[in-house]
Amino acid sequence: xxxxxxxxETAARGVLPTPNRTPRRLLxxxxxxxxxxxxxxxxxxxxxxxxxxxxxxxxxxxxxGAFGAGAAVGGVWLAVQRLMVRxxxxxxxxxxxxxxxxxxxxxxxxxxxxxxxxxxAMNELVExxxxxxxDIDRAVAVSxxxxxxxxxxxxxxxxxxxxxxxxCNLKHQVLLYNQTALNLLHLTGDLGLGRSLLTxxxxxxxxxxxxxxxxxxxEGRHRTHAHGTxxxxxxxxxxxxxxxxxxxxxxxxxxxxTGYVVTFTDVTSELEVLGKRDxxxxxxxxxxxxxxxxxxxxxxxxxxxxELEKHEREAFETAMVGECAVLTARLEHLTSEYRxxxxxxxPMNDIHSHNLINLVINGIPADAPYSVMLTGLxxxxxxxxxxxxxxxxxxxxxxxxxxxxxxxxxxTEAEGPWVYxxxxxxxxxxxxxxxxxxxxxxxxxxxxxGMTVGDVLQHHRSDMWSETWRDSCxxxxxxxxxxxxxxxxxxxxxxxxxxRPEFFDFDLLHQxxxxxxxxxxxxxRLTYVVFDTETTGLAPSQGDxxxxxAGVRVVNGRILTGETFSxxxxxxxxxxxxxxxxxxITNEMVQDKPGIETVLPQFKAFVSGAVLxxxxxxxxxxxxxxxxxxxxxxxxxxxxxxxxxxxxLTGEGGDHTLDSIALRLGIQVVDRHTALGDSLVxxxxxxxxxxxxxxxxxxxxxxxxxxANILVELHQRERAF
Amino acid sequence: xxxxILVADDEPSIVLxxxxxxxxxxxxxxxxxxxxxxxxxxxxxxxxLILLDAMMPKRDGFDVCQQLRTRPATRDLPIIMLTAKxxxxxxxxxxxxxxxxxxxxxFSTRDLVATVRRHLEAAAGPTExxxxxxxxxxx
Numbered sequence: 001x002x003x004x005x006x007x008x009e010t011a012a013r014g015v016l017p018t019p020n021r022t023p024r025r026l027l028x029x030x031x032x033x034x035x036x037x038x039x040x041x042x043x044x045x046x047x048x049x050x051x052x053x054x055x056x057x058x059x060x061x062x063x064x065g066a067f068g069a070g071a072a073v074g075g076v077w078l079a080v081q082r083l084m085v086r087x088x089x090x091x092x093x094x095x096x097x098x099x100x101x102x103x104x105x106x107x108x109x110x111x112x113x114x115x116x117x118x119x120x121a122m123n124e125l126v127e128x129x130x131x132x133x134x135d136i137d138r139a140v141a142v143s144x145x146x147x148x149x150x151x152x153x154x155x156x157x158x159x160x161x162x163x164x165x166x167x168c169n170l171k172h173q174v175l176l177y178n179q180t181a182l183n184l185l186h187l188t189g190d191l192g193l194g195r196s197l198l199t200x201x202x203x204x205x206x207x208x209x210x211x212x213x214x215x216x217x218x219e220g221r222h223r224t225h226a227h228g229t230x231x232x233x234x235x236x237x238x239x240x241x242x243x244x245x246x247x248x249x250x251x252x253x254x255x256x257x258t259g260y261v262v263t264f265t266d267v268t269s270e271l272e273v274l275g276k277r278d279x280x281x282x283x284x285x286x287x288x289x290x291x292x293x294x295x296x297x298x299x300x301x302x303x304x305x306x307e308l309e310k311h312e313r314e315a316f317e318t319a320m321v322g323e324c325a326v327l328t329a330r331l332e333h334l335t336s337e338y339r340x341x342x343x344x345x346x347p348m349n350d351i352h353s354h355n356l357i358n359l360v361i362n363g364i365p366a367d368a369p370y371s372v373m374l375t376g377l378x379x380x381x382x383x384x385x386x387x388x389x390x391x392x393x394x395x396x397x398x399x400x401x402x403x404x405x406x407x408x409x410x411x412t413e414a415e416g417p418w419v420y421x422x423x424x425x426x427x428x429x430x431x432x433x434x435x436x437x438x439x440x441x442x443x444x445x446x447x448x449x450g451m452t453v454g455d456v457l458q459h460h461r462s463d464m465w466s467e468t469w470r471d472s473c474x475x476x477x478x479x480x481x482x483x484x485x486x487x488x489x490x491x492x493x494x495x496x497x498x499x500r501p502e503f504f505d506f507d508l509l510h511q512x513x514x515x516x517x518x519x520x521x522x523x524x525r526l527t528y529v530v531f532d533t534e535t536t537g538l539a540p541s542q543g544d545x546x547x548x549x550a551g552v553r554v555v556n557g558r559i560l561t562g563e564t565f566s567x568x569x570x571x572x573x574x575x576x577x578x579x580x581x582x583x584x585i586t587n588e589m590v591q592d593k594p595g596i597e598t599v600l601p602q603f604k605a606f607v608s609g610a611v612l613x614x615x616x617x618x619x620x621x622x623x624x625x626x627x628x629x630x631x632x633x634x635x636x637x638x639x640x641x642x643x644x645x646x647x648x649l650t651g652e653g654g655d656h657t658l659d660s661i662a663l664r665l666g667i668q669v670v671d672r673h674t675a676l677g678d679s680l681v682x683x684x685x686x687x688x689x690x691x692x693x694x695x696x697x698x699x700x701x702x703x704x705x706x707x708a709n710i711l712v713e714l715h716q717r718e719r720a721f
Numbered sequence: 722x723x724x725x726i727l728v729a730d731d732e733p734s735i736v737l738x739x740x741x742x743x744x745x746x747x748x749x750x751x752x753x754x755x756x757x758x759x760x761x762x763x764x765x766x767x768x769x770l771i772l773l774d775a776m777m778p779k780r781d782g783f784d785v786c787q788q789l790r791t792r793p794a795t796r797d798l799p800i801i802m803l804t805a806k807x808x809x810x811x812x813x814x815x816x817x818x819x820x821x822x823x824x825x826x827x828f829s830t831r832d833l834v835a836t837v838r839r840h841l842e843a844a845a846g847p848t849e850x851x852x853x854x855x856x857x858x859x860x
């Protein structure tokens with residue numbers, strides 16, 4: 001019985017590709033056993049009977065009967081083998097064939113007389129399977145047709161576009177291209193699906209733009225950026241045949257960059273024309289000025305001094321005829337060259353200076369014998385970032401070779417009509433004559449088609465020079481046009497700063513004098529962390545929490561913009577919607593962020609050994625103090641408050657908000673009203689204050705703390721009355 | 722004694738005009754035809770004022786100006802730069818490299834003489850207001 005049960009079970013599992021073979025051998029064994037028992041039973045019976053009656057005829061009959069039974073069992077086994085086991089195996093094979101084969105196959109029922117219900121059931125199953133397959137095929141056909149129609153429509157649109165369009169994955173393999181792209185690029189190389197874009201388009205510009213966009217997304221700036229996840233670029237084909245002006249857009253899936261779209265036009269002839277037009281304009285403005293100046297000077301001289309000798313007048317006349325000839329020749333040249341020149345523009349973008357400088361720093365080889373540090377406040381400027389980055393990297397290398405200096409600071413400063421890009425170092429300026437020599441040097445980047453330093457400066461209507469700066473320092477200045485869009489358009493809509501209560505929680509700010517070396521150190525030689533916090537509200541004692549903390553290191557009078565700390569904090573409570581306009585931080589933004597107990601120890605490590613500086617520091621300190629017990633983090637760094645310093649320097653009256661102070665000190669700011677942005681502004685304000693304090697004889701940390709304490713005590717007394 | 726003005730320009734016709742103009746105004750005029758000559762001329766005898774063309778062969782005016790500012794004898798010498806470039810950037814560069822004033826071609830000869838006189842007076846009388854404001858303080 002167990003053997004049969006096993007067999008049934010095996011049949012049920014028969015669909016498995018490798019059926020269990022053991023139970024099938026049990027069947028013949030079982031029948032052999034039965035046969036053997038049939039033979040053995042009468043023999044055994046005869047053996048027993050032999051004791052009673054040795055010659056019983058019945059015994060013989062029984063023996064023959066037993067043999068007969070044995071044979072019958074054998075016959076039955078053969079029949080079962082033939083009618084059931086073999087057809088079963090055949091049926092299994094056919095089922096397998098049907099499962100893997102095409103539709104319409106049937107099991108011939110007649111062949112399996114004994115097993116007929118099984119093949120019938122199987123045929124029903126086959127039909128159901130065929131139906132299901134037909135349904136799937138139909139559905140697939142419909143979808144395919146829809147997709148095909150959409151694809152045709154998309155292809156029609158793409159091919160109709162004046163721009164070349166390419167879609168690539170992050171390995172730069174082309175996933176899609178249109179006819180225009182093919183027309184523009186096929187002369188350069190094989191443009192095909194799966195081939196790398198970089199075999200036809202110069203990689204520098206593609207990689208540079210992709211890096212810019214990745215940086216933008218990594219820092220979350222694409223959400224507020226006017227161009228989102230796209231950026232313009234100018235690049236060339238690998239054979240230098242064509243110059244392309246393009247736009248790159250990231251393809252994002254679930255915040256993950258999966259590829260990019262490039263649209264581009266061939267601007268080779270346009271740029272050529274532009275270059276010529278530029279040269280002509282230059283020629284017109286500069287070439288005409290000289291002769292005209294000379295002529296007018298001579299004329300004025302002649303009319304002012306009518307008493308001139310004859311030979312003197314003749315000399316003037318000859319010179320004037322000569323100048324007129326020069327003018328005429330230049331005008332002729334200009335007219336003939338001007339023919340056929342069309343207008344256009346150099347593709348320039350509004351760029352955030354920190355992004356530009358970071359690109360410069362990232363582009364410097366790791367084994368370069370010099371290092372570059374980003375310092376100062378950010379500015380928006382208008383430039384072609386690619387050529388500018390290439391030029392700056394070139395200039396840095398030349399500066400190192402010329403001066404031997406191995407450490408440079410890169411910063412920007414808005415002054416007058418320009419945003420100056422400054423490279424500063426300790427040492428002396430590079431002579432103007434040396435710099436002029438660099439102007440004609442070609443930049444190594446092939447994508448720039450042999451552009452020189454002078455060309456890049458010319459496109460930006462700029463120049464460069466090197467001058468002494470501060471004590472024993474020098475800098476190289478490149479004035480650049482400021483951004484065309486007002487900075488506010490790039491930033492979050494500004495909210496008027498939430499009026500923070502002025503905290504004079506005097507215990508917080510009244511500090512013991514630091515008698516150690518730190519206290520005697522000059523203010524401009526100390527290391528500071530200038531920081532700011534954003535909070536859910538103004539009352540820490542009533543449950544308001546820190547939601548962002550940021551800071552920047554200031555070392556030896558330099559704002560080290562590359563060494564910043566900025567972290568969002570999950571306050572584990574709802575952020576009041578009315579506070580969002582002031583800090584721009586929503587519940588969604590903090591929900592997956594670490595809590596205060598994680599962030600404060602990190603911040604503590606960041607500020608280790610530094611003097612803390614904040615605007616209205618008591619406000620931030622109060623929040624930090626409230627968290628001492630929960631986080632186990634105590635901040636015992638010396639603290640300076642720029643609001644208190646402002647009161648010390650400019651008197652009690654007046655406005656001591658950060659905005660007003662920055663305005664008074666002429667500090668131009670972008671990125672205000674984020675914790676990091678405010679820290680940077682505070683840092684710039686603080687550096688100016690150090691100089692103002694020095695003029696009043698306050699030069700060391702102890703001096704500053706002592707003066708602050710006096711002011712604090714005055715306030716305490718006032719309040720006591 | 723008459724004050725000396727060094728005119729450094731590579732264009733003979735402007736040199737001719739400036740020479741007559743300034744001589745008539747009562748100054749002694751010396752001529753240099755390029756940057757090297759200008760530096761040599763200053764090396765021989767320091768003039769009271771230099772009219773310096775920005776674009777010259779063998780060291781341009783910017784270079785000459787920067788060089789002169791490194792020498793103690795010419796650190797405070799009035800240097801007026803002349804240029805055919807009108808761009809504000811050039812002016813800014815000239816002032817950053819130490820020019821006392823910057824005049825764009827073409828100019829009125831009367832204005833030029835007036836400017837020269839003003840700077841000579843400013844240099845002679847330290848009680849006068851400080852020399853013309855230099856570039857916005859470098860910072």
